[in-house]
Amino acid sequence: MNFALNHDPRLAVEIAGIRFNNPVIGASGTFGYGLEFAELIDLNRLGGFSTKGLSARPLAGNPPPRIVETHGGMLNAIGLQNIGARAFVEDKLPLLRRYDTRVIANVFGYSDEDYIEAINILNDGEGIAAYELNISCPNVKEGGIVIGNSSVAAARLTEKAKRAAARPLIVKLSPNVTDIRELARAIVSAGADSLSLINTLVGMSVDVNTRQPRLNYGTGGLSGPAIKPIAVRMVHEVASAVNVPLIGIGGIASAMDALEFIIAGATAIQIGTANYYDPTVTMKVISGLSDYCDCCGMDNITSLIGSLIKS
Amino acid sequence: MNFALNHDPRLAVEIAGIRFNNPVIGASGTFGYGLEFAELIDLNRLGGFSTKGLSARPLAGNPPPRIVETHGGMLNAIGLQNIGARAFVEDKLPLLRRYDTRVIANVFGYSDEDYIEAINILNDGEGIAAYELNISCPNVKEGGIVIGNSSVAAARLTEKAKRAAARPLIVKLSPNVTDIRELARAIVSAGADSLSLINTLVGMSVDVNTRQPRLNYGTGGLSGPAIKPIAVRMVHEVASAVNVPLIGIGGIASAMDALEFIIAGATAIQIGTANYYDPTVTMKVISGLSDYCDCCGMDNITSLIGSLIKS
Amino acid sequence: MIETIATVESNRELATGYRHLILNFDEEVPVRAGQFAMLKAHAAYEPLLRRAFAVYRAHGPRQLSFLYQVMGRGTEALSYLDRGGKVEALIPLGNSWPIENCERAIVVAGGIGSASVLMLCEELARAGKETQVFFGASSERVAVGCGLEDFRALNLPLVVTTDDGSLGERGVVTAPLERYLREGVRATIHACGPWVMMKRVAEIAREFDAPCFTSLEAPMGCGFGVCVGCVVAVKTAGPIGYGSYKRVCTDGSIFPADVIRWEVNAMTL
Amino acid sequence: MIETIATVESNRELATGYRHLILNFDEEVPVRAGQFAMLKAHAAYEPLLRRAFAVYRAHGPRQLSFLYQVMGRGTEALSYLDRGGKVEALIPLGNSWPIENCERAIVVAGGIGSASVLMLCEELARAGKETQVFFGASSERVAVGCGLEDFRALNLPLVVTTDDGSLGERGVVTAPLERYLREGVRATIHACGPWVMMKRVAEIAREFDAPCFTSLEAPMGCGFGVCVGCVVAVKTAGPIGYGSYKRVCTDGSIFPADVIRWEVNAMTL
């Protein structure tokens, strides 16, 4: 199949050897398994998407309520409910192969072994462009510590995952750390081909009437426009600390938002929460980026990456 | 003078031996030196306020632009412009003594010595109820590290400050850390009488047209409703880690917001950014808390502190 | 499923805090009784998320209406809309009321849950199925706000209850339902209302083993199945595992009452 | 300084993107020429911060008007307001134009900066001071949006310039100003407009050493002096230190042009 005509060549970007038709990627957990959007947008126009976190075995997820809206964002504690890596390979991938978009398999586990097991299952799948290691999900900490918040644990897992992975490895960073540069360096030294950031910030909302947390799990991950300034700052910090391509994530809802991340140092961006309240937002952002290239007479968006001018 | 009639006895709280007529306190940097609000609200009804960060010597602050609004909040990089501890003691305190409200002196320095020097100057002042150590200002890091992000440095400074301070010592925590409980424990062991949290989260906003950061300083501190869920979560975490009274801060703009923090574990709360866009918000929150006591037939708001029910 | 921007025909207040929103769509929107839409005042910065509303009525292929209660920020934003105003809409969503194999029907509406069953009543009437309606509200004002007049206009047997007795029978709507079934009537129950009401309806249905369908509510992030935030706990053979939670938006919003684990409430309230 | 909720009398569009907002206040609001207010559409969740707007005109002790350009989220929210709508207002703020010791006056308005000088012109006329007005805009449309008709109605000597020449002299407003001073006129300059324009006006004033006052803009957090976010860099004897930055909201918004360090722009744009 040839969809080339759909694409604006000025928007093409490459991450770890993978060519994305444009830098706009659906964020994990907000894009289902991609197919849910087939009715809403032209998946062939989409740069790519990251699947809901896939684990070796299907997961039940947390009891409800799982989400609550806050000012400028939302808290979620889904708990990684997912069909499992095997079902994804067998039931979803065949349907996804019909589309010209990059499928990133977002991988999750409770232990290093879980991650490796999931990767091994996914290695059999055809049509996966890369893996995104979700070591930063705040809603499933086992034994109190989130792997992604410890450089040592994160590097160890990255090394194992890299060895097991038959495809480029993107590691997704947690923003809930004191120094994200240190974390990034450790993960890149351990072999990550690319970093995506940020995952959600841990938050809590209390129902004053019941005096209970609004989420059954207690705490949840904060996402949406509210966290954008924190995400842009972290992308900028990490861009100066490592030399692998970055995927910027956090509150993006427009082409202007996407450009902030690219200028700050991101090669591509992921759109999460905005897909919920504006299901066609990815298409709007892609068009917006083309318009921007028109205005500035730019022949390649890559010339904008990390172009921030400091005073 | 006797203002007792103004106060709802059910709202009185105590922190480190200081009685606040109610738990509503103006946050540092958003309440000037208090007097600016005399025209707008009845300062005698206010529980208290924390001054703009005071340093041993007056500070110029950062070049403009210093603020930019974001979704649900704002970024600021004021750079601690202030009249200095001496001028505060001589020019502001005499006027403030006319009011029946608790004055908290927010103290800032670039080195441990600076802090101690400022505290020594303030010790001479009459009418200061307590000190609030701002070790978490993200806009003035010297040598790249923010004291407040390191448990060791924070504990060391707290110990020195406690020794110098002629008044109760409140230490203000930085939210830009991996584990705020560990930081809180270290600071309390070092002698802090109370903790206030949170200060702003480090963020950045980029002007896509100029490709420069919107703030001259580059990064800034994120405040406002956007950060409330993160602040509530951190107050809840710290409440379970230490046993000194906590002052909750972060995005509070209503009595309901204040109650979320109190239920999560705060004895009192500070209102910051909301004072800008709703100058009488402190009065509204105080009335709202009284209304809440009426509804629930509560005779003391303190019975609500840390009353979160976990599922 | 259509993603579009609809135009407000009218947004009339039926009673304080309750409004009837009529929207015009550029294209035909085929909806079945019980389906819903995700709506948001166009270009509103806050709140971000759209809100779920059952389709109350189809006035024509391109004109649909919604009945809503002003709860918080989202419905407040909708309440400010005037004729000509714009509304972002994703529609139609969710499954619909199954009426094929029901001989005789009972419809139970609690509060604003009424919005989800008016079209059902119309369909049942059209299909000529004997139908008994139980309509509960906290007061006469709320009953009016929840579309009482439209239900009366159906000319179906209708029992009204109010918590304060200001209209009809005083008490909860499940009381007359229970008496009705005790009389030995065999019928399929269709219920929509507050969680506690539906929980009780489910108990009653089990007691009289009457088939029972309920339309559930949950806070919704997307409305089309991708956030997995709107789940309810369902009964499964084994221990908790994948399949223990179903999405209200795409697996529902209508579920057989006996598959729901009513002790696990999806809402904080 | 009064914190209140005003009611919209009218909110008419003078030209695309430019509106005249007339507000009614419950109490008398004493304002002097050049003062401003912090305004926000009532109960709007976003944006949070109020926006600064010069008082354009005093129609009566309780009725004031504002002239504004729709720039972004805040002014957009204001543009949606209709008669009867509510506006949160903190007013009056800042200092005012000093006209006492000026014999002869020059008023330079650039774009929407005009909003800050109409009352000044009225005052100067009332005080019988000889006044020359220079009114610059990017086009005729913008000139109309910036209140050109109101300035014409003052019957003061008025020179209009537009960047595209669609009205009056083609070019920047500082050109005729310069010619005027070159003719040897000694007068006090009062200017409000874009930073670049005021910077140039300041240079010209220095060249002809004419007293010059400028009303500055800066992003404002509070408008009453507590956030210290709205500063501009001012000239000081020593090196950068306390006093090197002044607040536009309370130390200004009007400053003598020669105290400002024009190379340090307060705005990102």
Ligand SMILES: Cc1cc2nc3c(=O)[nH]c(=O)nc-3n(C[C@H](O)[C@H](O)[C@H](O)COP(=O)(O)OP(=O)(O)OC[C@H]3O[C@@H](n4cnc5c(N)ncnc54)[C@H](O)[C@@H]3O)c2cc1C
């Ligand atoms: C499938 C479905 C169909 C619905 N149909 C209708 C309808 O036809 N008419 C109608 O008035 N309402 C309907 N609702 C409920 C409606 O979605 C909520 O009232 C609305 O989301 C409240 O939004 P808000 O911003 O006004 O209030 P918020 O500020 O979001 O919340 C205010 C209060 O309402 C609660 N709440 C939040 N979300 C929901 C929710 N999804 N359901 C119930 N309570 C909630 C919150 O916990 C809070 O206590 C439906 C809900 C679902 C899931």
Ligand SMILES: Cc1cc2nc3c(=O)[nH]c(=O)nc-3n(C[C@H](O)[C@H](O)[C@H](O)COP(=O)(O)OP(=O)(O)OC[C@H]3O[C@@H](n4cnc5c(N)ncnc54)[C@H](O)[C@@H]3O)c2cc1C
């Ligand atoms: C003392 C004073 C008086 C003013 N008087 C008027 C007036 O009478 N009429 C009028 O139309 N405008 C006036 N302004 C400018 C007005 O405040 C801004 O246009 C407004 O804040 C823009 O808000 P927004 O939300 O619409 O745009 P935003 O979304 O906040 O910003 C849109 C664009 O405007 C820029 N901007 C943001 N804040 C300001 C600001 N304070 N000044 C200039 N640009 C800004 C941003 O950088 C951005 O590029 C005045 C400003 C000051 C400081």
Ligand SMILES: Cc1cc2nc3c(=O)[nH]c(=O)nc-3n(C[C@H](O)[C@H](O)[C@H](O)COP(=O)(O)O)c2cc1C
């Ligand atoms: C409901 C929900 C579920 C999510 N699930 C995942 C997940 O399974 N794996 C993952 O790596 N990130 C997950 N995320 C995080 C997002 O991919 C993204 O990093 C975050 O939401 C910030 O981007 P945003 O502000 O655009 O939403 C989830 C986010 C939300 C809101």
Ligand SMILES: Cc1cc2nc3c(=O)[nH]c(=O)nc-3n(C[C@H](O)[C@H](O)[C@H](O)COP(=O)(O)O)c2cc1C
């Ligand atoms: C413009 C501005 C200046 C501030 N200056 C100080 C300061 O000098 N010292 C300090 O401890 N905190 C300072 N803060 C942080 C606030 O006190 C508060 O911790 C933070 O804004 C979060 O609360 P909020 O969301 O209610 O604003 C400042 C905040 C803002 C917005």
Ligand code: FES
């Ligand atoms: S609302 Fe998102 S999955 Fe149901």
Ligand code: FES
């Ligand atoms: S706007 Fe806050 S000090 Fe000037």
